[in-house]
Amino acid sequence: MAALEGRGLRKQFGGVVALNGIDLDIDTDQVVGIVGPNGSGKTTLFNVVTGVHPATAGTVSWQGQDITNIGAHRIARKRLVRTFQQAMSFPGLTxxxxxxxxxxxxxxxxxxxxxxxxxxxxxxxxxxxxxxxxxxxxxxxxxxxxxxxxxxxxxxxxxxxxxxxxx
Structure with missing residues (x-):
């Protein structure tokens, strides 16, 4: 069993299908690249996997536990972490x-x-x-x-x- 598993992941925004039936298996010792043109759903996949956006359908499992739609903060506490395209920081701190x-x-x-x-x-x-x-x-x-x-x-x-x- 892979550390991170996605099965049948789907994400719809209104009538727009951003992800349709995505399956993935990633272990913690792997380096995996997700490649595609702008607008192909790479960031949306990250958003669904890490709980930033809820999946419309499908499941996400992390280390054998179902984490589908449990929320980004709870997923991050499980040490499944992501960076964002937009740089984020506490701007007033060093x-x-x-x-x-x-x-x-x-x-x-x-x-x-x-x-x-x-x-x-x-x-x-x-x-x-x-x-x-x-x-x-x-x-x-x-x-x-x-x-x-x-x-x-x-x-x-x-x-x-x-x-x-x-x-």
Missing amino acids: VDENVRIAWEQGRRGGSRWASPAMILDFVGLAPLGRAIAGSLPFGSLRRLGLAVALGVSPELLLLDEPGAGLN
Whole structure:
């Protein structure tokens, strides 16, 4: 059994079918790419799998548990984590503070990182640790989003448009 399973996933927005009968099996030790043109449903698939949008039909299972439509916050607590196309942060906090918040959450379940500084170094943001997140250029905000996602020590990390805005 795969760690993440989707069966017959369907998502409709009014009369528009964005996903139609999608099946997927992903293990935590795999690197999988989902490729398609703009508007083909890649982000919608992530949104359904991670509870951002409810599935119209089908099921999502994570580590053998049905997580279909249980909500994004509950899914994230299970360490199934995703990044977003749009850079997200606490704009009034420093880069370090943003990562530290995620790292503190990750520590509760056993962090893979000794400190937030290690994460910042890994994503190339160590020199910007004291910068206010809201002042960062887009590419650095994207790196910050990755750092925050890594900070919670996910079992599986879904990266939406991971290369967008990165130099």
